[in-house]
Amino acid sequence: MVENRHWFFRLLPHVVLSIGVFIVAFPVYVAFVGSTLDAATIANGQMTLIPGGHFFENYYRTLFVGTAKTTRQPVVSMMFNSFVMAMTIAIGKIMISIISAYAVVYYRFPFRMAAFWLIFVTLMLPVEVRIYPTYKIVADLGLLDTYAGLAVPLIASATGTLLFRQFFMTIPDELMEASQIDGAGPVRFFIDTVLPLSITTIAALFVIQFIYGWNQYLWPLLITTRDNMQTIVIGIKKMIVTQDALTEWQLAMTTAMLAMLPPVAVVILMQKLFVRGLVETEK
Amino acid sequence: MDKRTVFNNRWLPLLLLLPQLAITLVFFYWPASQAVWSSFRIEDAFGTSTEFVGLENYQVLFANPAYYKAMGTTLIFSTAVTVFSLSIALLLAVMADREIKGAGVYRTLLIWPYAVAPAIAGVLWYFMFQPSLGMVARGLRGIGYDWNPLLNGNQAMVLVIVAATWKQISYNFLFFLAGLQAIPKSLIESAAIDGARPARRFWTIVFPLLSPTAFFLLVVNVVYVFFDTFGIIDAVTGGGPAKATTTLVYKVFADGRLGGDLGGSAAQSVILMIIVIALTAVQFRYVERRVNY
């Protein structure tokens, strides 16, 4: 459009966006600097914005040795736990929600809508509001300190089912009719047609759910007691204790960097899928 | 909206639904009904049996000044985070929606905090504002400001608000940007021909058309502040000092874990459930009506 704007207004978006990027990035940069310093520099309040020379030392110690005073677990094992949890939640959620959406869309059976609403209502019940009763059930089932206990209760939620249902509704009826004429039953139609068409939706949902699983806090905090079952997000919280002398800040910040790395990498590398997944799961 | 043709099979669909339904029943409905059930009961001193007490747990709750304090805290916290994160995100989205060089780069640089866990976001901000060694905290003290969120409740509140806002900006930014880009370009062009300058175009055309997005985000943000910020509060302040940052959700957690008052904790859970259900219901009503269309 022909717009004769003062230079100030042409520059304004860049100024505002740069300030935005600065605000967003600054805390992470400070954490990065923290992860390259030695304990004394931070503890004595001598930290500046210039990275120090302890990068390799801190990352090595954090990953493979662990903090000396607090959690004592090598962070690589925490990352493994987080990874297992995030993958189980993401893949499990996709599997159970895609087949349930298939049932709701491609079949007529008694209580079909009842089943749909039963799933739908769970949108309204975040784990935080029913935390203790859920904890008790997991405890009764003997699932404390297990991967199953970490992941399974978070696998069921309506978002995936709704997303797939919505997507299936956009698949033309003719496709199903044609494959019926071609002699494909429900299972063949699912495997040969529905699944390949759903790939992007699956990938988008995976990105969102992986981040969701990796970032879980309250749930793993409650149901893991053994150190070797800790996830990285819990681990970092446990490294920071109120007695300042015990907190090894440089290692805590290294852990924070490591904890952010996988989900942030997923967002940046798979930006298109991420945006799509986010916008669609919320609609 | 139903499919024209369907498969005929009685048992396969039920089999397909089984995993989803089983997990939903065991981990959603059963605990939720447990919460409702135990909110009407109290445990005896030994924790061996419970007794039906009707609404007593609720009465105790509503007679407790601490509960009102937590409500007030939640109200301040959620209002502040929602208002700040929505308005900052809207500003950034409007700027990024302009035809400027590098809009895609700005977008990438602004959206990634979505992937940072709330607890980690809390830790990052705590690290900068920790009174004795935090960089920014030292700066504040250097210019003579008495900064100590570990002792001062209002400062602690400011810190969790800032951390929660920081974390939420990227999410709101993405949705506002998507909303802006969904507005047909010809409407903006038509308004330009109709003589509306950029500021007036924004307030008379863009903003009204963005209102469904804004309303949707309002509800999502309130739910976010209620529940997802648990990690931030726990990491930054642990609900303190002197319960200054104990929100309703944090109180459920703290009372259940530390106090062992399961009946009271359950009653709080039930109230929270009612709040979420009400919020979601409001959202659906408005989404149906589409605010402006």
Add this chain to the structure above:
Amino acid sequence: MAGVTLKAVRKTYQGGVDAVKGVSFDVPDGAFCVLVGPSGCGKSTLLRMVAGLERITSGDIAIGQRVVNEIEPADRDIAMVFQNYALYPHMNVYDNIAYGLKNRKTPKDEIDRRVRDAAKILAIEPLLDRKPRQLSGGQRQRVAMGRAIVRKPQVFLFDEPLSNLDAKLRVQMRVEIKKLQKTFGVTAIYVTHDQVEAMTMSDILVVMNAGEVEQIGTPTEIYRHPATRFVATFIGSPPMNLVPGTMQADGSVKVGAAHFHLPPHDFLPGRSVELGLRPEDIVIGGADNAFDMKIEFIEELGATQLVYGLLGGAQLIVQVPSGSIGNAGGTLSLGIAADRLHVFDPATGRRAV
């Protein structure tokens, strides 16, 4: 009131794509100018440049005496009707029409008077309180028109405004738009890809192709004397027949066994040419330039018939009154007047005779 002048207007997009490659023409004050061409020919870009919605890369656009290259859309004193109407979905019909006046700080009672006048002219008075989504396609079209006329601009711009309507409504609105434009006497530039709209509505017709103007003229000139092969086949339905032939020493064109005699010209003999014959110009049993054609196929259109056959190895379509021919198979004696023949140079695509 003002005319529009375009001088060597060019649009090059980032990445080097030339959408408009140096276009010049004049639209006199009060004229109805139609830009027509296939999709992607640059006609919409050109219109949007006149509106100020696209920057021009080089050249000049003037409205009246004023060069508007660097002037914002709001200040060009134009009104535009968009293909999708671009009605503001959150405003009712009244506010949609009033919006441009409000932005220009017109007094309230003046706005009210003008909106009601416009509504009366367009017969949409009962709809003033409705939202756009409650209107039919034709009603939306009228509101979009109302938004344009209420402002009393120097120039009306139309970007394929009828393409979202059904066929019947399109004919009706076509007439109404043209009538309104004549009533107000406002210069109009109208973009379409529909050649019937182009022929019926225009005072000046601009045929565009691949970012360039192929021909400018009145609809009759363009129909009677297409300047290029492209214009010849683009304007007219069914399209003009083009058959290959050779220029003879006596100035006639030989196609197969037939000779077609032309009005005097100075094109060199021996060259191969393309001979153009409009299906509706060919007559059964005509005395001028008589030739025979074997009937291969007949399409019945109700009022007329299309007869398909071969001439000089190329397909020929002849349009004749319905009932002229019974069935395929026979041979037909045809003729065509010399002044209805068109000859094009196959090398350049330009008109030779």
